[in-house]
Amino acid sequence: MKTGFIQFSPTLGQPETTLGQLDPLLDAAKEADLIVLPELCNSGYHFEDKAMAASLAESTSDSPFIRFLEAKAKAHDQYIVSGFHEKEGALLYNSSVLVGPQGWIGTYRKLHLFWNEKDIFEPGNLGLPVFKLDNGLTLGMLVCFDWMFPEAWRSLALQGAQIVCHPSNLVLPGFAQKAVPIHALINRYFVVTANRIGTEKTLTFTGMSTIANPKGEVVFQAGAEEERVYSTELLTEMADNKWITPRNHALEDRRPDCYSLG
């Protein structure tokens, strides 16, 4: 399963410019079976205010951005996961969409909003879905600051996710890049964190997009500032083996009767 990410700098408030940037980048990733793009890829991140945010949001059924991804996924016979600035009626969500050769497949809406995102977006209301693809892969999605909440990562493992796609606009210095391989290790699955680069007003994004494997190893990490298209072959079946020792299983040895998770 050739899997990777595109690390780049979407252009705030100029979706057509961003599509122009993405066009050759996605063509450069055409050999990948699955490619992950950063958070809020269709809009940029640091909105002036809610009105600006609302003017840039798209509904899934009427989104030039999703139609563009669908065309690329079909042309390249691949799956694409991307951060998506979504509106449903008057409500805004910081979402991630899964698109395949057959079109839009599903959406996850970020559960854990970061800092001033709380002034703009509704917290996600679609739970933590996993998607079984035609090629046999079981995939979950999380968005950026979700990295901080192990319950979300575990929930995807318990539903059989072999890979977690993690569109991001990370700003805290290297924290998520440290946590992601640990989430991969303790859940014994793959993680692809697609972070962005560049600066929007006071925020500088930290790059270092990361692919981690079920052993907690960093398969690849991009630089902090480079634009990068990367993909590599992943043995996703590795994620089905949850045995740590012949007598220790990452999921079955849990003691939920002793955990009070509130």
Ligand code: ACM
């Ligand atoms: C973040 O959740 N965009 C830091």
